[in-house]
Amino acid sequence: METSVLTVKGQLLIPKRLRNKYGIKPGVKMVFEETENGIILKPMNEEYFRSFAGILKGTGNLKEELKEMKDEEKALEDRKARKVNPGKK
Secondary structure, eight states, rough: OOOOOOTTTTTOOOHHHHHHHHHTTTTEEEEEETTEEEEEEEEEEEHHTTTTTTTSSSOOOHHHHHHHHHHHHHHHHHHHHHHHHHOOO
8 A cells, every 4th residue: 555645735646656557647637536435536548438338328329319309309399389379380
C-alpha cells in the first residue's frame, strides 16, 4: 500500500509505480467514483470508455428508433396544439 499527502490546493501525487501500471500520464482526466467504502480513482482512458459498450439497450436499428421518437414528439406537439386551438386541425 502506498500513500500520498493532500496539498493545500487539494492535489494528490499518484505514486509513479501506480501511474505506470495504469497508464496514467500527464493530461489524463481522472474519474472520482464515490462508493460506500470510499473513493475510487479511474483514468478516463480507452479502457474506461470501452467499459460502457453494450450498456444501452436498443433494437440495433438507430435510424428506425430515431424516426419513432420524432413521430412521437410530433404527435405530442399536435395534441398540445389541439388543446390550445381546439377548432384547428
